[in-house]
Amino acid sequence: MTAQPTSPAIQAEGITKRFGAKQALGGVDLEVPPGTVLGVLGPNGAGKTTMVRILSTLLRPDAGHARVAGRDVVADPEGVRRRLGLSGQYAAVDEKLTGRENLCLVARLYGMRRAAARRRAAELLADFRLDEAADRPSGTYSGGMRRRLDLAGALVARPPVVVLDEPTTGLDPRGRSDTWHSVRELVGAGTTVLLTTQYLEEADQLADSILVIDRGTAIARGPAADLKARVGGERLALTVPDPEARSQTFGILGSLGAHEPELDRRTGRFTVTTDYGAHTLEYALGCLRLAGIAVQDVELAPPTLDDVFLALTGGPSRGTAGVPVAAAVSAGSVPGPGAGEGQPWHG
Structure with a gap:
């Protein structure tokens, strides 16, 4: 019996977005097979975060189509959100809540029962080395701790697709190493990851394939080894x-x-x-x-x-x-x- 082809976990075709006279994306295509990491590189202002916001249903594209975990980002945004974990450039945590309360809140918003939410929060607090600070208000956390808490929040529901927008910005080397370890474990368990980063070593370490965007256009794509050979x-x-x-x-x-x-x-x-x-x-x-x-x-x-x-x-x-x-x-x-x-x- 012939194996059926596997649909991409993330697929975008001809994504275009303008903000007034500025073209942020000019027809970008991308495709991420299940259980792999796509690293998106580009200088500041290249359009990386705009693409992330479109894939996570925070922006509507002006033209083109995109699907995440089999759901169309425009026609079925709720379906995308149920299957997607997102960690943006800046830690989105409630500083008045403790680390544990932040994660429990996210879990409850995903529909988990109270006991299951607390168990999942405890797991993630341990994974990200935040258990000792779990019951302190997150406003007392360092920048790196808040970033780790935000990453944990993106993983609460064990989504099949995770989008990480410059996830290790502000982390010390230990925090960055911990994040890399978490990403590898996610991918090993079958999760698909789209990663934007300014750390080229990070893309080299984690990405199965790399997409380079400049001025809203995809200018190169492929495994790191192929891009190096091209240069x-x-x-x-x-x-x-x-x-x-x-x-x-x-x-x-x-x-x-x-x-x-x-x-x-x-x-x-x-x-x-x-x-x-x-x-x-x-x-x-x-x-x-x-x-x-x-x-x-x-x-x-x-x-x-x-x-x-x-x-x-x-x-x-x-x-x-x-x-x-x-x-x-x-x-x-x-x-x-x-x-x-x-x-x-x-x-």
Whole structure:
């Protein structure tokens, strides 16, 4: 018997929204399979939160269609709300109520009986490390605690779809790690998550697929690895401990291609982007050896989501890097281990 295709947990086609003369969304499509995480990235004002508000029935689109957990966001908003958990950019908690009372209130609004509401509140308070403060007014909580309480509220009814709009804003590293753990557990249990974030590492850690939005338009989509490959280039990083040698090092690395090196003056660490990977590394180290410049450590790393974000949303231009290196390699003139005998080398 042939397996039937599974409907997307979230699907949007041609979503358009304007606010006066400003176009917030210009025909955005997205699709999220059940039990996966879609990370939505984009600069401030790109349209991410507008999309979240439309999917959560807080805004009506001007055009296009969207379905969440099988329900149309315009034709059946109540059906969407019963199947959706939402945590917005700002913690939506009643500061006069205790943490426990906040969660019990949300549970009762979902129709839970009083005893079930208290059990669910206790579970979530423990999961988010708020049990010791459970009976204090949430107005006395720190910003990170209020954010965790808001996240817990989005999960009270164990919805099949959860929308998290920059969920770790304001959290310390421990709080962020706890949130990541909770998201992974949700997805492991079959929950679908749409995540907007400004933390690129967060999307890299959690998202099965990534959608990049800029000026209301989807400009790229796919797994993080595919987006990194699309941008191309690797980052060569090395540290020159001698401040007197850094100016010459900058010049040598700058001659490798179209990308200007970056220097952390405090640590003496240089970074430069190259499309020729190991060839650039070999050539750079040969040149530095000939110049008698001591290098403390060297790293060649693939592009990060930061590189993807900047390249796709109008960051610094990424020209063709490493052309002189390619020419040197083809001419057989890369300084090898035997070149410049008598010159000091520290690797």
